[in-house]
Amino acid sequence: MAALSSSAGCRSYVTQLPSSSSSSDETARRRNQRIPFSSNPRIFHHAKVSCQLNPRSSHPNVLRMQDGAVAPAMTTFESESSSNKLKESLLQTAPPEERKDAAGFDVNQNESTVTITVLGASGDLAKKKIFPALFALYYEDCLPKHFTIFGFARTKMTHAELRTMISKTLTCRIDKRENCDKKMDKFLDRCFYHSGQYDSQEDFAELNRKMREHEGGRVSNRLFYLSIPPNIFTEAVRCASQSASSVNGWTRVIVEKPFGRDSESSAALTKTLKQYLLEDQIFRIDHYLGKELVENLSIMRFSNLIFEPLWSRQYIRNVQLIFSEDFGTEGRGGYFDNYGIIRDIMQNHLLQILALFAMETPVSLDAEDIRNEKVKVLRSMRPLSLEDVVIGQYKSHTKGRTTYPGYTDDTTVPKDSLTPTFAAAALFIDNARWDGVPFLMKAGKALHNKIAEIRVQFRHVPGNLYNRNFGTDLDRATNELVIRVQPDEAIYLKINNKIPGLGMRLDRSYLNLHYAARYSKEIPDAYERLLLDAIEGERRLFIRSDELNAAWSLFTPVLKELEKKKIIPEYYPYGSRGPVGAHYLAARYNVRWGDIGSEQ
């Protein structure tokens, strides 16, 4: 069995899986089990000591190390051992009462601790995704031995109330998992709440004091999760950085989208964040990058000989990136109306998938090498033009006795809103590999189904001996590779074969890697993977600022034009397949959407 070098804790990377007999499945499962966090040396690495004074540091007396760690600027660091000496000396100054932390652990001064602070802890995302993901990591023994979780928001709440709020949404992902309740109680014991204003240095200073109690003199690492509306990102980062960043470990900040609403506002946000943070400390999250099948894209491409040679204009006719939800913007209309589906889904989730799909082979699996390749693809793309975009908006629809609301029926949405809830677009990558290949995107809310998938339609077989068996519809005979990101994850390839028997009738069949059938282990939520990566300092799945700029450059001109010209969206009924204009757009490039038709 060959193991790839592990790039993340609590995970083992197994390249060779045994065939699917039940005993070998068991072996595979055991091999795939996560390595407990505590036994992974990577977790406890101290920040690399390649120090430089950060001219923009808000702390005049600190040095910032690679990885965002900071240390007092009284020593010149030259080696890891001198950095450790400094850390030791800092720890030795801890008063005796701090030799135990607030949770009662004896303080081993060579140990480190991670404090995860969720800003906006009272909000929807925190409840739905962040706390459950943290619990899942804890359940799987993926969090470090010493960790503390703080919820921070303006809402007044006690620790107990926070715990009750969190416990209502915590589930063991698989029913009847062992010791779930016990583990849940232990997890909740490590969760605390601090009420404060996002723009108050005093409130963050008080948070800092509480954090220090829990850290008890260990090397302190701090992760802040900005689960708050974007208009308060900057203030919160300023306060966190100036009053609550770590003095002897790393400080990192996870930033949620939206990262601005066009090139200018995004650049302005980046600029302000960088007044307080180094780029390496900023973890811009796009949760689609944490989805299992999106992560698997590179493995599929670069570790299977059969795919990579086909991965170009020579064999691929078009690529389709499809996102569809069977519910509207219910409850989030206020946010959505300012952004629309192009900013909400296409400019980030679908474009990130496209970049991973289309990039050249990176030099290594290192985060910077991968992100360099993604930027290159994005920068090779043609900015989207208005004629290559179709927009739609859902309207009310009655089915049986149920009436589904239209987008503008939401009281938080202006009645005359032109914000698109659906869009289809044709994009092109002007490089040698992809010249002329349409990359079609389609994203919509309140459609007939919920799905996210990538469809790769291959070219027709030249001079196909069996053409007459397919009649005139050659598309039906063309190979298509489908990567179903969700739900019911699968990778399947449509191929042609003969129907068994004495005659010569052809059939279309599926070579199907259906995850639920192949793997008994459940698929972790994207937020689990991304939170773990942020704790470990793994940046591969986070967006670098130059990627973000390149992504906005592609969409900003068309977004402005749509708004300036007040383009009216094509209205489609709630629960339908969306505007017919999407078909005309595809037809212009000789493409048929793969998700429409009798067999998908």
Ligand SMILES: NC(=O)C1=CN([C@@H]2O[C@H](COP(=O)(O)OP(=O)(O)OC[C@H]3O[C@@H](n4cnc5c(N)ncnc54)[C@H](OP(=O)(O)O)[C@@H]3O)[C@@H](O)[C@H]2O)C=CC1
């Ligand atoms: N919800 C989701 O599914 C997704 C959300 N996101 C992004 O994640 C972030 C959080 O999302 P979500 O939880 O839905 O957001 P919420 O609107 O629920 O806000 C989170 C918390 O922020 C505080 N807050 C809200 N409005 C303001 C305001 N005007 N001024 C100061 N504080 C405010 C509130 O806490 P309190 O009043 O207690 O301080 C609230 O509980 C946002 O940036 C969002 O765009 C991204 C992808 C999906």
Ligand SMILES: O=C1O[C@H](COP(=O)(O)O)[C@@H](O)[C@H](O)[C@H]1O
């Ligand atoms: O970022 C967002 O994603 C969700 C869809 O995420 P999924 O993991 O449930 O597919 C979308 O509903 C939301 O509008 C958008 O902001």
